[in-house]
Amino acid sequence: MRYDLKNMTVEEKIGQLFMFGIHATQIDEKTIQLIKKNKLGNVILFSRNCETPKQLFELNQALQQQALNTLGVPMFISIDQEGGMVTRIFNGATFFPGAMTISSTNQVNHAYQTGLYMGEELLALGVNMNLAPVLDVNNNPFNPVIGVRSYSDDPKVVSLYGNAFIEGLQKKVFAVGKHFPGHGDTYLDSHLALPKVDHPVERLEQVELVPFRSAIQAGLKGIMSSHIDFPAFTENGLPVTLSKKCLTDFLRDDLKFEGLIVTDGMEMKAVQDKYGTVEASLMSVLAGANLVCICHTETLQAEAFDRFKKAIESGELPMAILDERVSRVLAYKAQLELPYLTNTYDDIKRLVENETHQAFSLDVVRKALKVIKGNVFKQQGKTLFVGVSPKATTIADDTDGTYQMNQAVKLALPMIDTIHMPINPDEASMRHILDLAKAYDQVVITTYNGNVYRQQIKLIDQLATMDLDLHVIAMRNPYDLAFTDQIKNYTCLYEYTPNSVTVLAEYLSGKLHLEGVMA
Secondary structure, three states: OOOOHHHOOHHHHHHHHEEEEOOOOOOOHHHHHHHHOOOOOEEEEOHHHOOOHHHHHHHHHHHHHHHHHHHOOOOEEEEOOOEOOEOOOOOOOOOOOOHHHHHOOOOHHHHHHHHHHHHHHHHHHOOOEEOOOEOOOOOOOOOOOOHHHOOOOOHHHHHHHHHHHHHHHOOOOEEEEEEEOOOOOOOOOOOOOOOEOOOOHHHHHHOOHHHHHHHHHOOOOEEEEOOOEOOOOOOOOOOHHHOHHHHHHHHHHHOOOOOEEEEOOOOOHHHHHHHOHHHHHHHHHHHOOOEEEEOOOHHHHHHHHHHHHHHHHHOOOOHHHHHHHHHHHHHHHOOOOOOOOOOOHHHHHHHHOOHHHHHHHHHHHHHHOEEEEOOOOOOOOOEEEEEEEOOOOOOOOOOOOOOOHHHHHHHHOOOOEEEEEEOOOOHHHHHHHHHHHOOOOEEEEEEOOOOOOOHHHHHHHHHHOOOOEEEEEEOOOOOHHHOOOOOOEEEEOOOOOHHHHHHHHHHHOOOOOOOOOOO
16 A cells, blocks of 8 residues: 555654664554544554563554544564564564574574564564564674674674574564664663764674675665764764764765665664664654654653654754655655454464474574584483573563573482572672582583683682582673683573473483584
8 A cells, every 4th residue: 555645744754764662562642542532553562562472462553543543654663572682572482592592503594484483473463564584694702782693703604694583584574784884893881872883894894794795785675774983984973873974875876775774773872872762763863764763752852843843844854855855754654564453462472472483493502502512411420410500691682681591400300409509699608608518429500701800710710629510501792712711511502481491401311412513
């Protein structure tokens, strides 16, 4: 169906450019007013909106019906459902594997199948845009925010798996590749500060840009801009999101990208601290963005809408630019499928609570486990299991490691003793673990981003001096070996999720046939 720009008011046009986060689990008066008063055209969902699949289905159905009744145009309802450590829907629906888990199986079809199954569940639930995959090349082991969210440190591998995932996903919903032109080689998290990547164009063309170029040629429908200063592509120290030189001159004109440019969250410190969310939102549209994400703060959402109206009145935002940005949004909305608007949850339940999808996802995590160095674990003598208690590493994460790793290990191997370790253990915690370890023949210790939480590495170094069989198992970033040469036996699982906890228990109890390959 085509949607006609000519029949829209200025307010309705402005509303099509915004993608706001809401705080409700069911449509409420605040959200209805956002649609009626501010003509809000799009919504971004977070875990706070996702209690159960049934509740989410009914929320999205109500949002879509309200938008159609009020505006005559459907919404993009988006979500960050990357799989693995960035998963918003994890209660009842399939918990899909993350990017590095998938690539570690060395089977590209797993990326395609994950995208397809994920797209089926999202579409059934009423989500029509997935802010995935991550197309960043994770070539910096110090990176605090990407890590296992990336397929690899090799741009060709990222392209191969990213394109396969996009192909599967876009059979059902829109894919949005991120974080253009690449967040892989940064030391800072753009949620917290403005990173800068100083590489010359030649290097960026060989590494960072390879997956984005490839995905554009393969028909990617959306790209998310990063809040990163790339002097090779941007002007005046601007982050990419606010740079006309990057978004329009480079992404549109040079790379020939015809899809939707979506901003990363405009409340992130990388733009908020220097420019302010409201002003930066206007700057992003002037630079070339089509969809502006203001994810959390209602006052900023209202202020941004008013700021756009004033900018139109003053000529600061020319009507021609507004019309160009909105017409592209409407053209892509014409492609939307809205298949379940009149269904009940029971009609689509089989698509979401799907045993085939769940079995597939668990099998991918099994195939991903890899012994990188030393021996496969074999329980012998007296064994202590030290289970790290992770927390969300960045604002992007929703998975706080509540999946009862120690209990799962104890259930699988009742003869093993278990103890929790804080994510960044202090001296007292480390002394306690070291004192305990003296009574054991074997210690299994799990890590969680030891590249960020270095106390874990320090504890491993101290355990390595003891006369025991030490096994280290990474439950997220597989970079511990870059920070110590004291690890003799090293196994990687790439994520801390219900599936990886199941696989960990299977591995420790000797039930797993190992197939994983380090990407």
